[in-house]
Amino acid sequence: MQNLSEAENNSARASLKYPIQHYRTKTGGVVSHPEHNSYVFRLVNDDPERLMSSVEEIVGRLHIVSRGLRRSKRLRFERHVYLLSTKGQSHIVGTITSKGFFNALRERRAESIVGAFSIVVSTLLLTATFPAFRGIVVGGLRDPAVREWTLGIMDRIAGSLLVTTLLSWYQVLSHYFDVRRSPYVKWLNQAG
Secondary structure, three states, rough: OOOOOOHHHHHHHHEEEEEEEEEEOOEEEEEEEOOOEEEEEEEOOOOOHHHHHHHHHHHHHHHHHHHOOOOOOOOOOEEEEEEOOOOOOOOOEEEEOOHHHHHHHHHHHHHHHHHHHHHHHHOOOOOHHOOOHHHHHHHHOOOOOHHHHHHHHHHHHHHHHHHHHHHHHHHHHHHHHHHOOOOEEEEEEEOO
16 A cells, blocks of 8 residues: 555555455455445555456456346446556556456447347248248239249348348357456556
């Protein structure tokens, strides 16, 4: 807490709750509780690589514990993690990643929308070309050749849209599995 301003230092001391130790990386720190429903972790290690490793592991374990809780009780994380050097001059910024499927949908919004739109239109076209409904869709066309041509076009468009749906959702699922394999913290810079 030596590189905090005096006001931050006083606030941290007043709200101090627990000392913590990450034994694998030999990183120590404290947990403070400055506000209702808010906890702040302050970790210390002279080696930035060990400090980053301990942050990744702690955030990962908290995410895992949080998944087992009811939605209203789950932990919510700040978007960024800041690591200051012991001298308070340089810092490293990390972004906490989210590994949920719905977050992958949000991150691949365009593919999600295209996939949803394609499956709806494809289903409508396939239903319209189903033999029981053909009379309703193309019953007003007198020429049988034009009817068959129209149904053929509708079938081809429906097939193309099914392929578009599969490719779009493949992109979303591929992104989801990539995100699940990535660490819980993505380090954005390592400024010196």
